[in-house]
Amino acid sequence: MFAKAFRVKSNTAIKGSDRRKLRADVTAAFPTLGTDQVSELVPGKEELNIVKLYAHRGDAVIVYVSGGNPILFELEKNLYPTVYTLWSYPDLLPTFTTWPLVLEKLVGGADLMLPGLVVPPAGLPQVQKGDLCAITLVGNRAPVAIGVAAMSTSEMLTSGLKGRGFSVLHTYQDHLWRSGDKSSPPSVAPLALDPLDLSEEKGSSHADPILQGDMRHLALEGVEEENGEVQQMHGKKTPSEASEDTSVGGLNSDPTDSKTLQEQMDELLQRCFLHALKCRVKKADLPLLTSTFLGSHMFSCCPEGRQLDVKKSSYKKLSKFLQQMQQEQIIQVKELSKGVESIVAVDWKHPRKGSVLEGGEVRTIIINYAKKNDLVDAHNKNLVKLDPILCDCILEKSEQHTDMKLPWDSLLTRCLEKLQPAYQVTFPGQEPIVKKGKICPIDITLAQRASNKKFLPKLVILLLHLLDFVLLLFFQDC
Numbered sequence: 348m349f350a351k352a353f354r355v356k357s358n359t360a361i362k363g364s365d366r367r368k369l370r371a372d373v374t375a376a377f378p379t380l381g382t383d384q385v386s387e388l389v390p391g392k393e394e395l396n397i398v399k400l401y402a403h404r405g406d407a408v409i410v411y412v413s414g415g416n417p418i419l420f421e422l423e424k425n426l427y428p429t430v431y432t433l434w435s436y437p438d439l440l441p442t443f444t445t446w447p448l449v450l451e452k453l454v455g456g457a458d459l460m461l462p463g464l465v466v467p468p469a470g471l472p473q474v475q476k477g478d479l480c481a482i483t484l485v486g487n488r489a490p491v492a493i494g495v496a497a498m499s500t501s502e503m504l505t506s507g508l509k510g511r512g513f514s515v516l517h518t519y520q521d522h523l524w525r526s527g528d529k530s531s532p533p534s535v536a537p538l539a540l541d542p543l544d545l546s547e548e549k550g551s552s553h554a555d556p557i558l559q560g561d562m563r564h565l566a567l568e569g570v571e572e573e574n575g576e577v578q579q580m581h582g583k584k585t586p587s588e589a590s591e592d593t594s595v596g597g598l599n600s601d602p603t604d605s606k607t608l609q610e611q612m613d614e615l616l617q618r619c620f621l622h623a624l625k626c627r628v629k630k631a632d633l634p635l636l637t638s639t640f641l642g643s644h645m646f647s648c649c650p651e652g653r654q655l656d657v658k659k660s661s662y663k664k665l666s667k668f669l670q671q672m673q674q675e676q677i678i679q680v681k682e683l684s685k686g687v688e689s690i691v692a693v694d695w696k697h698p699r700k701g702s703v704l705e706g707g708e709v710r711t712i713i714i715n716y717a718k719k720n721d722l723v724d725a726h727n728k729n730l731v732k733l734d735p736i737l738c739d740c741i742l743e744k745s746e747q748h749t750d751m752k753l754p755w756d757s758l759l760t761r762c763l764e765k766l767q768p769a770y771q772v773t774f775p776g777q778e779p780i781v782k783k784g785k786i787c788p789i790d791i792t793l794a795q796r797a798s799n800k801k802f803l804p805k806l807v808i809l810l811l812h813l814l815d816f817v818l819l820l821f822f823q824d825c
Contacts, residue, residue: 348422348516349523350456351403361395361411369411373419376426377439388418388432416527420517430519431527433481433490437535440481440493441472443513447484448647453492454520461503461512475499480513488535492518520639529684531638612660616668619655622648624677624693626739634689637680641665650720650736703769703781710759717758724752731758741765 361369370389373380380388389395390413398410398417409421416431433439444465453459464471465485474480474496481490494513503512517523519532606614623644628635641657649655662668666688669680679692704712717723717731724730730752733742741761753761770786773779 348402348404348406348408349518349521350454352522353403353408354401356399356401358396358398358412361397365397366391366395369419372426377428379439380436384436388435389413410523410526412526417523420523422516427479427493427516429517429527430490430493430524430532431530433493434533434535437481437483437488437490440479440490441474442481442483442488442490443472444483444485447643450484450491450519451643453482453515453518456515458497458511458515459492459494459513461506461508461510464503464508464512466508471500471503473500476502482513482515486537487532488537489532490519491532529687531636609659609661612656613662615649615653615655616657616660616662619645619648620668620672628690628693630693630695633693634681634683634691637665637669637688637690640690647735703771704766706763709763709766713759713762714755729754731755 396412410417411419417429418432445463478496482492494515497511627644657665677697681691683689722732768785769783771779771781
């Protein structure tokens with residue numbers, strides 16, 4: 348509803364009688380709130396304004412503003428809380444959970460589809476069609492959206508978690524949120540551990556988040572913000588494995604890697620940073636809040652089974668890491684509002700090239716990645732399950748919700764096709780020369796003399812003798 352700018356009709360201070368009526372309406376609409384909480388939400392003496400506006404589709408909306416933030420809005424005589432209010436009362440509404448990257452689509456005006464839900468161990472909350480619900484992200488109970496259930500919980504389960512789940516009315520980062528102080532969601536710890544591996548559960552059709560419109564398969568991830576720094580819970584872990592991660596700094600390290608855990612975290616941080624800039628962020632997204640960049644973009648680029656935790660890096664804080672990236676002239680960061688930093692510019696031409704690899708090396712890397720992450724189909728060893736990273740790399744948009752497994756040869760061929768071809772020319776006694784693009788074909792032709800003897804042109808023979816070179820076809824990671 349507030350995905351686009353709205354038009355304000357009037358903004359007036361609330362009258363005493365209207366204030367009392369609003370308290371009564373809040374008590375009736377949200378009976379779980381106590382008297383003190385209602386008085387806190389609708390204060391008796393503090394400034395409280397009524398803003399009448401028209402949404403971009405023409406809906407007439409009444410917004411109640413307290414302390415500079417919209418706290419409630421009324422549509423067709425129904426009262427709804429804003430995210431600012433839900434952050435103070437996170438248990439006010441039945442809560443459903445989805446993946447962090449889904450938020451971007453919700454902010455853009457999409458509704459939440461049922462395949463995008465995360466089913467907690469205790470099951471989904473019991474709601475009826477038309478009930479008002481809050482939507483949270485994995486790892487944080489602070490709501491980021493408000494919507495109306497399109498069907499009851501029993502109907503959701505009967506449908507196999509397919510179809511439209513919620514009509515979204517308001518989200519964090521939409522224009523209604525922007526009319527307030529633009530604060531970020533607080534960190535509210537989940538009541539229970541989130542299920543970090545739904546993809547292997549029998550019948551888990553909800554493991555592939557799908558939104559109305561174009562939505563990629565997303566990593567199973569969680570975001571948690573603490574003291575201004577965002578952390579993530581990500582990967583396939585049992586509770587016992589999670590406790591083991593605590594003792595090793597939350598990083599699944601390679602025992603053969605001689606680097607310290609901190610050095611490995613630094614590398615992971617930079618890897619996710621560059622991947623996010625290359626694959627997730629567009630010029631139209633700028634300026635982009637640094638917290639949003641980390642929470643909605645960098646975390647999704649973290650390999651499965653790894654945890655990205657800025658505090659366990661040598662930088663300790665996201666701001667220090669981004670300062671380093673700014674010194675390397677990759678990005679430009681500015682404080683557009685007090686205490687809030689944003690990425691305002693990106694040097695898209697900055698060199699971020701990977702190593703030059705032979706085709707065989709690429710195949711080895713892909714095979715090892717699939718085996719390490721348990722992507723080989725247990726019932727058919729010739730098939731490979733596509734995790735979110737592989738989906739992002741090789742699938743076309745039209746395939747995003749269909750092809751979940753590929754044969755080995757198809758997977759390897761697609762990966763090679765996505766890489767930029769290059770070739771290397773080696774001359775004796777000289778450094779190899781690597782050039783982008785496909786190698787130019789060499790034509791060798793036969794000619795026939797009057798005596799009917801076939802021969803190679805002298806120029807070709809001379810070149811073959813003088814240039815004792817080896818042309819190797821390489822693939823350079825684009």
